[in-house]
Amino acid sequence: MRALALVCTLNASPAPSSSQYLAEQVMARFAHHDVQGEVVRVADHDVRPGIGVDLGDGDAWPALREKVLAADILLIATPIWLGHPSSVCQRVLERLNAESSETDDQGRPHTYGKVAAVAVVGNEDGAHKVSADVFQGLNDVGFSLAPGAVTYWVGEAMHGTDYQDLDETPEAVASTTKALAANAVHLARRLTGSPYPAA
Numbered sequence: 277m278r279a280l281a282l283v284c285t286l287n288a289s290p291a292p293s294s295s296q297y298l299a300e301q302v303m304a305r306f307a308h309h310d311v312q313g314e315v316v317r318v319a320d321h322d323v324r325p326g327i328g329v330d331l332g333d334g335d336a337w338p339a340l341r342e343k344v345l346a347a348d349i350l351l352i353a354t355p356i357w358l359g360h361p362s363s364v365c366q367r368v369l370e371r372l373n374a375e376s377s378e379t380d381d382q383g384r385p386h387t388y389g390k391v392a393a394v395a396v397v398g399n400e401d402g403a404h405k406v407s408a409d410v411f412q413g414l415n416d417v418g419f420s421l422a423p424g425a426v427t428y429w430v431g432e433a434m435h436g437t438d439y440q441d442l443d444e445t446p447e448a449v450a451s452t453t454k455a456l457a458a459n460a461v462h463l464a465r466r467l468t469g470s471p472y473p474a475a
Contacts, residue, residue: 277464279306279313280347281395282340284354284365288319294397294429294439298453299353301445302395302427305457311349311464316340318364325367329374337371344372348464349391350419352410356398356430361406369413376417382474387418389471391464393456396428397439403428420467422459427452 281303285293299315306313321336330338344350354365361369375387392414396403407426415421429439429449 277311277348277461277468278346279303279311279349279351280343281313281315281351281353282344282368283315283317284352284362284368285317285319286355286357286362286364289317292438292440293317295353295355295395297440298395298397298427298429298449299351301450302351302353302393302453302457305453306349306461309457309461311457311461313347313349314343316343318368323364323367323371325370327370327373329378341371344390345386347390348468349393349460350414351393351395352414353395353397354406354410356396356400356402356406359400359402359405361396361410365410369410369417372413372417384472384474385418389467390419391460391467392419392421392425393460394426395453396426397430398428399431399435399437400433401430403430420463422456422463424452424455424459427456 281299283296283299285295323337324331324335354361375385394407394410396406431437
């Protein structure tokens with residue numbers, strides 16, 4: 277099985293990113309279940325705004341879309357900005373919306389049978405709200421969600437510490453990440469063996 281993490285930090289590489297740090301921790305947990313994958317920072321690619329599989333003129337989304345469709349599990353990692361997912365995350369959801377009209381020979385979107393999960397970081401409260409927003413978007417376009425499909429860390433309000441700067445991973449985050457990985461892999465394996473029926 278394969279997993280893909282789309283990191284939706286606003287900063288391109290090589291800038292440090294707490295979202296990427298948490299995504300890499302989730303991917304390490306996936307590896308414990310023999311699931312290999314890749315972490316992609318979306319800001320490193322020219323993903324055009326809009327809703328379409330390919331918006332032409334150097335649009336980088338088609339190549340990323342191929343990675344999404346080749347993966348059994350998609351992880352979206354986003355920071356919290358002004359109480360919402362990042363604008364990069366919103367753009368990814370908008371581009372994924374095109375999958376609603378792309379179907380297999382039985383009329384099912386290609387995302388059916390794929391599992392999604394979310395990782396959220398921020399220095400303010402809002403992880404539940406952000407994950408709910410992203411969950412709904414992912415489910416709308418055909419992804420399935422396992423129990424406990426989010427892991428997150430938020431610092432105190434007005435605090436300047438980033439997740440990547442912590443001396444060690446808090447136990448609550450580590451255990452939540454562990455559960456996310458186990459449940460997502462379990463569901464992905466079940467859906468691989470028993471796909472959703474055609475409508």
